[in-house]
Amino acid sequence: MRKQQILKMPYLLSSRVTLQIQNLLAEETLEALDKVSSQVFLSGELKKFPYRTISETLTLVSLTLLRDMLWPHSPKVSPQRHSRQSHVPSSFVEEVEAWATELFRRAQDSTTHKNGLEERDRRLFTLTSSNQHHSPRLLNSREAMVNRVKMLVIANSVCLELMGWCARDENGGSNV
Numbered sequence: 001m002r003k004q005q006i007l008k009m010p011y012l013l014s015s016r017v018t019l020q021i022q023n024l025l026a027e028e029t030l031e032a033l034d035k036v037s038s039q040v041f042l043s044g045e046l047k048k049f050p051y052r053t054i055s056e057t058l059t060l061v062s063l064t065l066l067r068d069m070l071w072p073h074s075p076k077v078s079p080q081r082h083s084r085q086s087h088v089p090s091s092f093v094e095e096v097e098a099w100a101t102e103l104f105r106r107a108q109d110s111t112t113h114k115n116g117l118e119e120r121d122r123r124l125f126t127l128t129s130s131n132q133h134h135s136p137r138l139l140n141s142r143e144a145m146v147n148r149v150k151m152l153v154i155a156n157s158v159c160l161e162l163m164g165w166c167a168r169d170e171n172g173g174s175n176v
Contacts (some may be wrong), residue, residue, distance in 0.1 A: 014069050015092055021062045022099055027106075030055035056151040059103070063158040070096070070165060097166035104159035107152040 009017075023029065037054035040046060051057060075093040 008072050009069060011073050011088060014073060017069060018066060018092075018096065021066050025059055025062055025103065030058065033058065050145045052145060053148065056148045056155070057146060059107070060151050060155040060158070063100075063103070063155050063162065067158050067161050067165070070162070075166060093166050097163055100159045100162040100166070104156055104163070107156050107159070111149055111152050111156075 034053040034055050037051045040049055041052045073088050075088040075090070
């Protein structure tokens with residue numbers, strides 16, 4: 001459990017931000033951003049740009065923000081909590097749980113299929129290199145790059161925390 005509340009905002013604002021994070025982390029959006037990130041990375045125009053893809057970073061940062069933002073709002077039924085700010089509708093909790101589970105499975109698939117990230121790199125490289133005449137950076141160069149698998153594993157742990165937040169009682173946590 002968190003001892004210190006990092007973010008404290010009203011539930012309605014938290015639900016709006018949650019919707020924006022869900023839109024940002026949609027597969028189509030992340031794929032489009034990864035294409036742009038790959039183009040920038042391969043072009044070499046920015047000397048200190050370690051992101052072959054940006055989706056892993058956005059996923060981790062967004063999920064961490066969401067976790068910290070939702071943590072003060074308990075979905076659990078408790079007689080001690082009567083404030084309106086802590087009331088979270090069960091439909092919202094179910095939506096967050098389903099979405100966190102989907103993200104967890106998507107990242108799990110990427111990390112368990114060893115070639116998943118490499119295949120995506122090849123696709124991105126093909127798409128971006130077809131528009132460029134020559135690329136100063138090689139796709140497999142060992143420059144200082146973000147460890148994408150590590151970021152996905154950490155993002156998955158945040159997904160698990162969100163799924164735990166969604167559990168209304170001890171029995172609800174058995175799905176996690």
